[in-house]
Amino acid sequence: MSASDKNKNAHLHGTNCGCGAHAHDGESTPLHEDSEENRLTAYTEAALMRAIIPDAVTRRTFLSAVGASTALAALSSILPLGFAGEVLAQAAPLEKKDLKIGFIPITCATPIIMAAPLGFYSKHGLNVEVIKTAGWAVIRDKTLNKEYDAAHMLSPMPLAITIGAGSTAVPYTMPAVENINGQAITLAMKHKDKRDPKDWRGFKFAVPFDYSMHNYLLRYYLAEHGIDPDQDVQTRAVPPPEMVANLRADNIDGFLAPDPVNQRAVYDGVGFIHLLSKEIWEGHPCCAFAASKEFVTQLPNTYGALLKAIIDATAFATKAENRKQIAEAIAPANYLNQPVTVVEQVLTGTYADGLGKVQTVPNRIDFAPFPYESFAVWILTQMKRWGQVKTDIDYAGVAKQVFLATDAAKLMKEVGLTPPESTTKSFTIMGKTFDPAKPEEYVQSFAIKRV
Amino acid sequence: MTAPLGLRAAIVSLTVFGVFIAVWQLGTQGSGIAADMTPEYAKLVGATASQGVSAMPGPGEVGAKLLEHFADPFYDRGSNDKGLGIQLAFSLGRVLLGYALAVLVAIPVGFLIGMSPLMSRALDPFIQILKPISPLAWMPLALYTIKDSSLSAIFVIFICSLWPMLINTAFGVAAVRREWLNVARTLEVSPLRKAFTVILPAAAPTILTGMRISVGIAWLVIVAAEMLVGGTGIGYFVWNEWNNLSITNVIVAILVIGLVGMVLDQMLARLTRLVTYSE
Numbered sequence: 001m002s003a004s005d006k007n008k009n010a011h012l013h014g015t016n017c018g019c020g021a022h023a024h025d026g027e028s029t030p031l032h033e034d035s036e037e038n039r040l041t042a043y044t045e046a047a048l049m050r051a052i053i054p055d056a057v058t059r060r061t062f063l064s065a066v067g068a069s070t071a072l073a074a075l076s077s078i079l080p081l082g083f084a085g086e087v088l089a090q091a092a093p094l095e096k097k098d099l100k101i102g103f104i105p106i107t108c109a110t111p112i113i114m115a116a117p118l119g120f121y122s123k124h125g126l127n128v129e130v131i132k133t134a135g136w137a138v139i140r141d142k143t144l145n146k147e148y149d150a151a152h153m154l155s156p157m158p159l160a161i162t163i164g165a166g167s168t169a170v171p172y173t174m175p176a177v178e179n180i181n182g183q184a185i186t187l188a189m190k191h192k193d194k195r196d197p198k199d200w201r202g203f204k205f206a207v208p209f210d211y212s213m214h215n216y217l218l219r220y221y222l223a224e225h226g227i228d229p230d231q232d233v234q235t236r237a238v239p240p241p242e243m244v245a246n247l248r249a250d251n252i253d254g255f256l257a258p259d260p261v262n263q264r265a266v267y268d269g270v271g272f273i274h275l276l277s278k279e280i281w282e283g284h285p286c287c288a289f290a291a292s293k294e295f296v297t298q299l300p301n302t303y304g305a306l307l308k309a310i311i312d313a314t315a316f317a318t319k320a321e322n323r324k325q326i327a328e329a330i331a332p333a334n335y336l337n338q339p340v341t342v343v344e345q346v347l348t349g350t351y352a353d354g355l356g357k358v359q360t361v362p363n364r365i366d367f368a369p370f371p372y373e374s375f376a377v378w379i380l381t382q383m384k385r386w387g388q389v390k391t392d393i394d395y396a397g398v399a400k401q402v403f404l405a406t407d408a409a410k411l412m413k414e415v416g417l418t419p420p421e422s423t424t425k426s427f428t429i430m431g432k433t434f435d436p437a438k439p440e441e442y443v444q445s446f447a448i449k450r451v
Numbered sequence: 452m453t454a455p456l457g458l459r460a461a462i463v464s465l466t467v468f469g470v471f472i473a474v475w476q477l478g479t480q481g482s483g484i485a486a487d488m489t490p491e492y493a494k495l496v497g498a499t500a501s502q503g504v505s506a507m508p509g510p511g512e513v514g515a516k517l518l519e520h521f522a523d524p525f526y527d528r529g530s531n532d533k534g535l536g537i538q539l540a541f542s543l544g545r546v547l548l549g550y551a552l553a554v555l556v557a558i559p560v561g562f563l564i565g566m567s568p569l570m571s572r573a574l575d576p577f578i579q580i581l582k583p584i585s586p587l588a589w590m591p592l593a594l595y596t597i598k599d600s601s602l603s604a605i606f607v608i609f610i611c612s613l614w615p616m617l618i619n620t621a622f623g624v625a626a627v628r629r630e631w632l633n634v635a636r637t638l639e640v641s642p643l644r645k646a647f648t649v650i651l652p653a654a655a656p657t658i659l660t661g662m663r664i665s666v667g668i669a670w671l672v673i674v675a676a677e678m679l680v681g682g683t684g685i686g687y688f689v690w691n692e693w694n695n696l697s698i699t700n701v702i703v704a705i706l707v708i709g710l711v712g713m714v715l716d717q718m719l720a721r722l723t724r725l726v727t728y729s730e
Binding site for chain 1: 487488489491492494495496497499500501506528529530531532594595598599600678679680682687690691692693694695696
């Protein structure tokens with residue numbers, strides 16, 4: 001076995017691996033290159049940190065409580081070692097390099113998808129296969145049964161999975177939001193004169209999934225206009241790819257969908273964009289990057305590298321000048337499988353509205369990874385409001401457990417983004433202010449509700 | 452003078468095909484009227500919206516697409532975009548694996564049921580209940596318990612090909628003529644030898660008919676199963692192109708699915724003819 005092979009093995013297997021295929025003590029690693037030596041130093045440090053606090057959860061809690069650099073400084077004052085870097089997900093060896101990530105072919109998944117063709121995963125030492133998946137229920141099941149290491153999900157899904165709404169309860173985490181805004185209400189061409197929601201009684205609407213921002217935003221919008229989303233209209237879950245076909249076939253009157261579905265309906269001349277979701281709630285979260293708690297705690301370095309790759313990709317996607325390049329990278333059949341112009345219109349915000357006008361809304365979709373805990377609280381209030389959850393919810397507790405704001409903040413700094421100061425914020429939706437500290441009062445304040 | 456039957460049939464076939472293509476071509480002409488819109492706007496929408504082109508592809512487009520796929524059936528541009536040939540290979544692999552497993556279970560169990568009136572009566576209620584269940588109804592249960600989508604698809608193929616084979620085998624074995632069994636008994640043939648040299652050849656045509664029905668069902672079901680689980684296979688290809696609203700590719704896939712189904716069916720028809728005997 002050559003030295004380089006050995007080194008590769010050490011990286012593949014990690015320190016806690018009991019497979020015996022690699023040396024644990026580091027004595028048999030006669031490496032020559034500088035970079036390798038640096039990596040080895042970091043590797044030894046990480047191993048030491050692990051040896052001192054063997055339990056992954058405790059270690060991570062400890063590190064995030066005191067800060068990794070403080071911990072290392074404290075350790076190096078006791079131990080004569082040249083500590084060089086941070087422990088969490090830095091040069092520490094990755095437990096697993098070949099990962100599978102599931103996605104649904106919509107522009108919300110942009111950071112997850114583009115990180116593959118544009119090389120963000122490989123930059124962080126990962127070999128990720130992104131796999132297109134047929135629907136949200138399938139993506140949930142494939143992630144729960146570990147065919148996927150992590151997945152693109154709707155941001156309410158990790159919350160729903162954690163509290164066991166609509167599935168078996170499995171502790172789930174959402175380390176990063178993928179996109180904000182990026183949805184729209186599209187109506188069939190025949191309704192182009194019915195722009196007032198009060199005329200929509202009897203309409204059939206489609207949303208991608210019951211546990212989706214789309215569902216909650218459509219319900220919110222309708223209810224604010226005095227339409228009861230359960231009694232005055234029909235709402236059904238339809239996978240995004242089938243929405244345009246259903247609209248063409250006159251099975252539905254409209255949908256609140258993720259892009260590129262809305263733009264595709266315009267492209268094919270079957271619908272028009274009535275309202276962008278940013279007009280309901282400017283900066284609302286949409287889709288998310290999600291992984292099981294088990295993945296996060298058992299493969300902390302891999303998780304760190306993966307999250308960093310995603311946040312890095314998100315930072316790249318935030319810049320308007322990169323959007324065209326991204327559109328070209330993710331439009332082919334391997335990813336979204338859409339005409340480039342459709343994806344480009346969504347990402348650049350210069351788009352045809354279906355009524356003969358070219359609109360310019362640069363932040364039609366935007367990318368901001370920070371998972372505010374107050375987003376989670378709002379989502380939970382809507383689950384409660386619409387009767388998806390009947391029992392009492394520990395709003396703040398669940399939010400903190402699932403939305404990993406601290407990790408995101410740390411990694412955002414490392415890739416040059418400025419994370420917000422606080423993990424919660426208040427926001428206004430259609431003129432109504434949401435106070436994350438008073439979720440139950442918020443639920444009760446609505447006239448139309450199922451509580 | 453009349454031409455031979457084969458020739459006449461061919462002429463009728465070609466006429467039907469020609470009429471079908473002509474109607475298809477006429478039906479997909481589209482309005483052809485360019486909609487009233489500014490050039491900048493027209494650039495942002497598809498030809499259906501801007502020039503009144505029919506959303507349904509004509510026979511020419513489908514033919515061109517078909518040739519394109521046949522010219523390069525084994526391309527691989529990443530995990531979500533593979534050639535039609537590769538997708539078919541994945542589907543056929545799943546079908547053959549599930550089907551082979553079903554053969555391994557159905558034929559011995561069918562023999563048992565056919566040869567033993569007791570087992571026949573005892574197992575009948577289970578078969579009657581399980582037989583009419585749509586194979587796709589097993590899918591969520593399979594995904595949940597097997598925890599692997601590819602194996603679940605194979606399981607669904609297994610369960611759908613099981614029943615026709617099982618029932619036909621049992622029926623064929625039970626219907627072997629009394630005289631032949633009596634001759635075997637007179638000659639004091641061992642049970643195993645009786646099964647292989649008397650019952651199996653006698654029941655073979657019925658068994659193979661069951662296998663032929665099964666392979667047809669298996670091929671029908673794999674497309675639906677792959678549309679559900681995704682990943683690879685011809686069913687996934689259909690779903691992926693449906694996602695892109697590419698009706699041309701969907702039609703191409705439909706044609707190819709039909710062709711492969713026909714080949715599978717013909718193969719078993721040949722086999723059936725080989726073992727058929729006249730009394």
